[in-house]
Amino acid sequence: MRWLLGNWAFLQLRQFIAYKAEAAGVPVVLxxxxxxxxxxxxxxxxxxxxxxxxxxxxxxxxxxxxxxxxxxxxxxxxxxxxxxxxxxxxxxxxxxxxxxxxx
Ligand SMILES: [Zn+2]
Known part of the structure; x- marks a missing residue:
């Protein structure tokens, strides 16, 4: 459960960053x-x-x-x-x- 919650938090953070970057026209490179x-x-x-x-x-x-x-x-x-x-x-x-x- 801890692993699941930890990865969920990173996934959500990545989605937030991608959303904000796209809105600002900034490319995201992993x-x-x-x-x-x-x-x-x-x-x-x-x-x-x-x-x-x-x-x-x-x-x-x-x-x-x-x-x-x-x-x-x-x-x-x-x-x-x-x-x-x-x-x-x-x-x-x-x-x-x-x-x-x-x-
Ligand atoms: Zn060196």
């Missing part, structure tokens, strides 16, 4: 959020250790530091842009393209 908070938005290195705390991100590979939510948002934006561009040939976005269904 992307796979997996590891978006553990992946460096600068170099692409992904590791659990990158996420030092709930609010701070520090890349173990290149040293990039940022607010963890900001870093994850940049990753989600890149995935959305890549999945939106059907002919994207970028090596860096190849894995994102495979994981990012567009509905």
């Amino acid at each position: 992307v796979d959020p997996r590891n978006s908070s553990r992946t460096c938005s600068v170099c692409g290195y992904c590791a659990k250790a990158n996420r030092k705390s709930q609010s701070s991100f520090r890349c173990q590979e290149c040293g990039f530091e940022a607010n963890a939510d900001f870093n994850a948002a940049v990753n989600l934006k890149a995935r959305g842009e890549c999945s939106d561009a059907l002919l994207c040939r970028s090596e860096a976005h190849a894995s994102n393209q495979a994981q990012a269904p567009v509905l």
Whole structure:
């Protein structure tokens, strides 16, 4: 029941966002959020250790530091842009393209 209610809430939130976005003429692109908070938005290195705390991100590979939510948002934006561009040939976005269904 908890699973059902939790998913229902996300489904309803998604429907609200889609409704409001459509009314404003804004396209909605769904992307796979997996590891978006553990992946460096600068170099692409992904590791659990990158996420030092709930609010701070520090890349173990290149040293990039940022607010963890900001870093994850940049990753989600890149995935959305890549999945939106059907002919994207970028090596860096190849894995994102495979994981990012567009509905
Ligand atoms: Zn990095």
